Amino acid sequence: MNTMSDHYERVKIELQQMKAMESEAAANEEQLSPASVSSVPADASFAARRDLSRSSINGRSRSKSRSKADGHERQVNGKLMSDLTPQKTDYSLEKVQSCASNVHNIKGTLSLLKGKTATNGHVEACQRQTEGKVDGSKVAKKRRAVTVDTSKAKTSLEALKMSIRQLKWKEFPIGRRTACDIYWHGVSFHDNENIVSGQVNKFPGMIEMLRKINLSRAVRTMQELFPEEYNFYPRSWILPEEYQLFSTQIRLLKDNDSTLKPTFIVKPDSGSQGDGIYLIRDPADLRAISGSQIKQAVVQEYIQKPLLIDKLKFDIRLYVLVRSLEPLEIYIAKEGLSRFCTEPYQEPSQKNLSHVFMHLTNYSLNVHSGNFVHSDSCSTGSKRTFSSVLYRIASKGVDIKKVWSDIIALVIKTVIALVPELKVYYQADIPPGKPGPTCFQILGFDILLMKNLKPVLLEVNANPSMRIEHEQEVSPGVYEYVPSPVDEEVKVGVIRDTLRLMDPAHRKQHVTLNTGGGSPEDAIAAETRGDEKEGLMDSLPTLCLKQVFPKYTKQFNNLRVVERIAAIFLRFLGVKGTMRLGPTSFRTFIRNCKLSNSSFSMASVDILYIDITRRWAGMLPDSREAGMCLQAFIEAFFYLAARRFKAVPLREQVVLLLEVCEGALEGQSHSEKPRPHRSQPTQSSAPKTFSSPAVTRRHHLRQQPMQLSAKANTEN
Ligand code: ADP
Numbered sequence: 001m002n003t004m005s006d007h008y009e010r011v012k013i014e015l016q017q018m019k020a021m022e023s024e025a026a027a028n029e030e031q032l033s034p035a036s037v038s039s040v041p042a043d044a045s046f047a048a049r050r051d052l053s054r055s056s057i058n059g060r061s062r063s064k065s066r067s068k069a070d071g072h073e074r075q076v077n078g079k080l081m082s083d084l085t086p087q088k089t090d091y092s093l094e095k096v097q098s099c100a101s102n103v104h105n106i107k108g109t110l111s112l113l114k115g116k117t118a119t120n121g122h123v124e125a126c127q128r129q130t131e132g133k134v135d136g137s138k139v140a141k142k143r144r145a146v147t148v149d150t151s152k153a154k155t156s157l158e159a160l161k162m163s164i165r166q167l168k169w170k171e172f173p174i175g176r177r178t179a180c181d182i183y184w185h186g187v188s189f190h191d192n193e194n195i196v197s198g199q200v201n202k203f204p205g206m207i208e209m210l211r212k213i214n215l216s217r218a219v220r221t222m223q224e225l226f227p228e229e230y231n232f233y234p235r236s237w238i239l240p241e242e243y244q245l246f247s248t249q250i251r252l253l254k255d256n257d258s259t260l261k262p263t264f265i266v267k268p269d270s271g272s273q274g275d276g277i278y279l280i281r282d283p284a285d286l287r288a289i290s291g292s293q294i295k296q297a298v299v300q301e302y303i304q305k306p307l308l309i310d311k312l313k314f315d316i317r318l319y320v321l322v323r324s325l326e327p328l329e330i331y332i333a334k335e336g337l338s339r340f341c342t343e344p345y346q347e348p349s350q351k352n353l354s355h356v357f358m359h360l361t362n363y364s365l366n367v368h369s370g371n372f373v374h375s376d377s378c379s380t381g382s383k384r385t386f387s388s389v390l391y392r393i394a395s396k397g398v399d400i401k402k403v404w405s406d407i408i409a410l411v412i413k414t415v416i417a418l419v420p421e422l423k424v425y426y427q428a429d430i431p432p433g434k435p436g437p438t439c440f441q442i443l444g445f446d447i448l449l450m451k452n453l454k455p456v457l458l459e460v461n462a463n464p465s466m467r468i469e470h471e472q473e474v475s476p477g478v479y480e481y482v483p484s485p486v487d488e489e490v491k492v493g494v495i496r497d498t499l500r501l502m503d504p505a506h507r508k509q510h511v512t513l514n515t516g517g518g519s520p521e522d523a524i525a526a527e528t529r530g531d532e533k534e535g536l537m538d539s540l541p542t543l544c545l546k547q548v549f550p551k552y553t554k555q556f557n558n559l560r561v562v563e564r565i566a567a568i569f570l571r572f573l574g575v576k577g578t579m580r581l582g583p584t585s586f587r588t589f590i591r592n593c594k595l596s597n598s599s600f601s602m603a604s605v606d607i608l609y610i611d612i613t614r615r616w617a618g619m620l621p622d623s624r625e626a627g628m629c630l631q632a633f634i635e636a637f638f639y640l641a642a643r644r645f646k647a648v649p650l651r652e653q654v655v656l657l658l659e660v661c662e663g664a665l666e667g668q669s670h671s672e673k674p675r676p677h678r679s680q681p682t683q684s685s686a687p688k689t690f691s692s693p694a695v696t697r698r699h700h701l702r703q704q705p706m707q708l709s710a711k712a713n714t715e716n
Contacts, residue, residue: 145170146503147180154186156466156495159488163496166540181504183437187463189429195437199502203322203439205425206462209418210443212298213238213269215460218417221634225561225651230417232410233457234301239266239286240294241619247283263302263348268295272461274362279353302359304347305451309392311344315361315458316386318445319494320411321545323501323520324438325423328560330415330549331501332408333494336386337486342369361448367470374472376485383486398453407455408548411445412556414457415549420566424630427570428579440502442466442494466491493544501545521547561651562634564658568593569633571665580627583609586636592668593661595640612636 146169153160164171172180175192182199185191189202208214216236223230237246254260266286268276279302280286286294306313318336323329343357352358357369366372366382375381379388394400430436444464448456468488469481500506506520521543549556572589573581581589586609590596596605609628616632617623628636641653648656 143505146182146499146505147172147176148182148184148499149175149180149192150184151175152186152191153184156184156186159466159468159491159495160184162468162488162492163499166492166496167499169499182499182502189439196434197436198438199504200437200439201441201498202462203325203422203426203441204429205422206441206443208425209421210460210462211269212267212271212459213296214421215418216298216300217631218421219414219457221562221631222413222417222559224638225654226559229413229559232406232413232455234303236298236300238619239297239299243283243286243294246299250283263304263353264299265302266297266299267459268297270296273364274356274360277360279348279359281348281350281353302348303448303450303456306345307393307449307451307453308345309340309389312340312342313345313359313361314338314340314389316389316407316445316447316449316455317464318386318407318411318447319464319490320415320443320445321440321494321498321501322415322443323440325419325426328415328419328549329547330412331545331547332411333490333497334387334544334546335490335493337490338384338386338389339363340366340382340384342366342371342382374470374484378486378489381486383484385486385490393453403449403453403455406453407447408552409556410447410455410457412549412552413559414445414460416556416559416563418460419560420562420634421630423563423566424570424573424579427573428577431577440498442498466495468492493541496540497543497545500540500543519547561654561658564662565634565637565654566630568637568658568661568665569630578625578627580625580629581633582627586628586633593664595644595660600643608636608639612639 146167148160148164148169149172150157150160150164151172151174161171179195179197183192183195183201185200185202187202188207189200189204191202192200209218216233216238219230219233220236223233237243237249239246250262253262261281264280264283266278266280266289271277278289280289280299286299308314316336316338319333321331321333323331339361341357341359341361343355345358346352348359356365357371360366363383371382373381375383378385379391390400390403393403426439430439441462442464444461446458446461448458450456468484468491470484470487471479472482474480474482501520503520506523525542568589569581572585572592573579574585583606587602587605590602590605596602612632612635613628616629616635617626620629623629637657638650638654641657642650644660645653645656
């Protein structure tokens, strides 16, 4: 006991020292303060400070269990994580078992730690800094600290602060008069307006794209082209517009097979955390529940046979970093969370349809069940690490290497489905020629494993919770935020390593190296090695984020067909900040791509434009802008492709029409001045559009048949 309280005393002193150092540093920096910026009222900055001090009070209560979730645990899991790395994976059972025994040891080891490290190595880092100031100054001499504006970070603030401290970067909690390198927003790209440089942790339009209806639409477009590749998303119908279709299809299905007893899950379009979700067994139930006015929602086939652990249904939350859209760069966190239901699972029946604790895995719901188990261990309780789940299933003989590679494929394919429209949003907010900023974003993928181990995509969150504490009733009616070691373990790693990857120094290096194949991971690894040699490293763990794209470009690039359609759309949209194509631009597209002829007159073109645009306007009731949206343009493109190349399947029709369009535009580009193209300041690795001659592309296609149904092997 004595040693433990000694440890807390030491931690307290170290924290105070650190705070003193921070305020000293802050004094030298031009923090946005009432003194420096007159537009900020004095009490606003006071409020901000009060918030900060409040968070440090939280921090104090957190330190208790931080001393449990410490650097040692991180290292243990760091090893586990690196064992999950797809490229040099060793998924043999022995390996996983040895990792997992480490996981099981965590609790015991942690209780023995007594004053070694705390807060993911953070306090240890501080201690070193205060003991021998040499390290800090050497690092400072080495290069300027990266600056992060955290004023809009909201609920990710605690995890973000920890990450910044671990990196020894500079935080601007109430903003800065001059530009910061990185802006961390809690909600959307627009949290701070008028940012013209640096990097923002949100893409414009991501929230909109990830609403349930839009995600379903984007995946469905891909399903039309690549049905086998996109069968990881449950069959879905968009309400209210597809209610009749849903009703008819299910009636036909049941008529054909009377033993079929499907269940469906209804999800409100903009809902989250399980809000407003319910299960039905027949389309008629939907009418009975919602009356004649069916709200905007997605109704989806309910996966009846999920994989169970301890008889409980669970899902996986994986963090995915989209580092850039152009070129497309995707990273996956090697560690994630598994969220468990709190009532044993039974296949849906009329009796149990309303049992939310049995069917819905949302933390926000299950935390209210009396059966919810908060645990400091990563492998027990109602929220666990994904690696501990992998261990459990590996011990039953499951090939977790295959599970992991299927998950990677699901993530890459989903991002590929989202990119076309994201590029349209991006260009509307940051048109080519505008100085910046550039964007990146951490997404939360919710994945369900079926009993047969096939991963199914449930949804993607634009703002995954980065909270590292949870509310607990400490005495009757009294709630307090207490630290959650499992959340801290996973989320601080994800934020810190996202920052490391977005470090402007690495970005620059990446641009320079891009032609030579260097990756930011390589740059970070090289720097780490250098620092270790010089004894400067505060032993930051190896990156917990693993690049999967462009790494697996070969296996997935053939899926980026819609992105090529979007490139044509963007070209005719111009750079005026709009997202809709007007009738004249549509005509120009047809003319420039030489798509009209005697059997398809310009009058037919106008009719096509009006028909499709009107229908889409009805489906997107809240949209303020008039004209043809990307989805409508894609529909028109599919129509034109089917009209021109009748005898072949849709995807071939579309690829053939793309060739025609790109070929025609390519010819025109040669006679035009080169257009400024700056969506992100790195070289393009997007599927070839206007940059290479159509002839070369045709040759390329012949050489590499489309491999539409071939299973992607993400391990090579
Ligand atoms: P929300 O954004 O409200 O959390 P989700 O789509 O994530 O909505 O659904 C909530 C929960 O419902 C999921 O965490 C999962 O447990 C369950 N769920 C969602 N879709 C399905 C499905 N198609 N089959 C089985 N369970 C599902």
